[in-house]
Amino acid sequence: MTSNPIYCSREDCAAMDAADPLAHARTRFVLPDDIVYLDGNSLGPLPAKTPARLTETVAHEWGKDLIRSWNAHDWIGMPQRIGARIAPLIGAHADEVIVADSTSVNLFRLAGAAIRHMAPRQVIVSERGNFPTDLYVLQGLAKLLDGAIELRVVAPEDIPGAITSDTALVALTHIHYKTGAIHDMSALTRAAHDAGALILWDLSHSAGAVELFLDRDDVDLAIGCGYKYLNGGPGAPAFVHVARRLQEKLDPPLSGWMGHAAPFEFGDEYRPARGILRQLCGTPPVLGMAALAEGIATFDGIAMGEVRRKSMALGNLLIDLVDARCREFDLACRREAGERGSQVTLRHRHGYAIMQALIDRGVIGDFRAPDVLRFGLTPLYTRYVDIWDAVDRLRAIMDDGSWRDERYRTRAAVT
């Protein structure tokens, strides 16, 4: 990959772990002994406190207090309470974030509200190769609105030029799921505002992974995922961010009872609640939210700047080791750490089979079509020696040819 790799021994890595100010956070997770888990960007591992929290929620709150728990244990307040704890991780105010539904549904919710608010502007700018569900959701919204939306989906380098006076909304994913490329949130938000447009950032690969400054950068809208870097569990509820200045101006298209000003008056007419609360729709998923609360708690007392510093160091180490030992792979992400999200991606035409063989050797990353091997770097629990071991096992698989085994040829349902 480069002609001048820097080699680093396993002992060097162990020394880096010994000096790591985040090393203590690893005990906040349950991690199988024999596994190097480099897929926390797809599904964060189980936090150590989550099982007890779920037992409490299930056995005590649901089992004993039953329906009374909506008040007694403030289940009704969970979306706001947990949202307020996500806010500092993304540089937003506590009253600007709420937990609700899925990332896909939340994109629909905010894009639908934005397009109506910005009428007669009707262009939504997005990126070709964006995470697919983002494009699919915008396509579904456009079809539903039957001519009231024009989608302008362009290559990343063409985004600034595509934001014009007819643009209602710029809807981008901050960090690319496959390449890890980072958009300049500050500059693109300014570009959108300069054109009189709103901007919506999908933070699925950013929240809990990099430092974010939504308030400083004057971001209008954002959404994000609870089950990746936030460790909320499989299919965890997602989050919604709306800047204070917009909260009363946007009509939520998914206007359900939980976003009503007075849901328990049971009136026939929708009246939106004040503030971020109006983004709610149906009854909050209590079990998923209890798990998400513990996922977010794994960041307690830890500054995102510290997380980011270690993430970059882990990525640099992985790239250096691959440069030195696994030259048959191409780098599919930026070499410069500041331009790369919390992941490293490699390219190999047999990427699928190689990743399956690597998983069988206890190094879990993932594969993204057509040829990308993706390694998530999650500083709360990933050690420098884990990176060393991962590359060592990758080398072993390439040397012994085990990835050529028949069983690695057929793609599984979820890759």
Add this chain to the structure above:
Amino acid sequence: MTSNPIYCSREDCAAMDAADPLAHARTRFVLPDDIVYLDGNSLGPLPAKTPARLTETVAHEWGKDLIRSWNAHDWIGMPQRIGARIAPLIGAHADEVIVADSTSVNLFRLAGAAIRHMAPRQVIVSERGNFPTDLYVLQGLAKLLDGAIELRVVAPEDIPGAITSDTALVALTHIHYKTGAIHDMSALTRAAHDAGALILWDLSHSAGAVELFLDRDDVDLAIGCGYKYLNGGPGAPAFVHVARRLQEKLDPPLSGWMGHAAPFEFGDEYRPARGILRQLCGTPPVLGMAALAEGIATFDGIAMGEVRRKSMALGNLLIDLVDARCREFDLACRREAGERGSQVTLRHRHGYAIMQALIDRGVIGDFRAPDVLRFGLTPLYTRYVDIWDAVDRLRAIMDDGSWRDERYRTRAAVT
């Protein structure tokens, strides 16, 4: 309430329990000893097997197998697998039901798809006093579509007359949340079809409560709740039904990656999956779905006809006992069991305070504004003696005046 009540002693009730063919099902639940729980129509109690199932899902599947569980434990198939188990409870085919999102979001999803499919027809007929979120969601959809929908919300007796040649969709709740009144699903579905319209039934107070025949009645679309009679836990995922003949014809407005024909190809263009699967949008909430699976399992081997028979008997008993002993209450539901859902509602101008006092005496029902005391009847775990005890304690509260206590005057957040 009537002049001719039939009295029944606690011993009579115990004898009815001894002869009850569903008595054995009570052990399928964890129920606090000191509580008579008549609110399973709002939140079903904890099934006995749910804690172990969640521990397995959390500690083993998530904790040990991590991301691999999407394949290894078929997390990815949960929405269809659990949907298929709801199907027989509602008289539908296994491939017509899928678990997704919340009831509110599902109503938006199907109503949005239906209105586009039925264009240029643009009227949605619904019922005044419908469960509020149903009306709110339709209002939000109408506002989003800005003139493409006319909502025609009429009194229940005016529904048949409101279904005309301009009607795209009739969206009704089968059993009324407050009065328990049951719509004639067969007749109203026929009326919708005769006018060339589609019909969508909200089964939130029906699924697991009464016998349903969606296939026989030629129902087009339905939605329902997982956390009431289905015992799926607080905020459980909801379900979606689409008749086979419509599955390929409706474009889902919430078109996310999980409803894509090939989500893991990560292409830029949405292509809907075949069949019911296209109704999915975001990543399935695995913890909530694991709990829902155990909730549905509480119906294993039990015929809904048997459930309904006992439900009617419990309701008749409650009404007879109130007639005999609590004449200060008015009946707010139908006296004829066949016209009443699985609940009994009473009316009293001090209903809120009385219900709070009753809850403090260990009888949990709920209150619905402005004056309705609601008692859910859930035959899998409610005994005839429970009904007797509930009325006995209601009598005691009225006699000792404890409901007049100061603390029962202020309404809690959730009632």
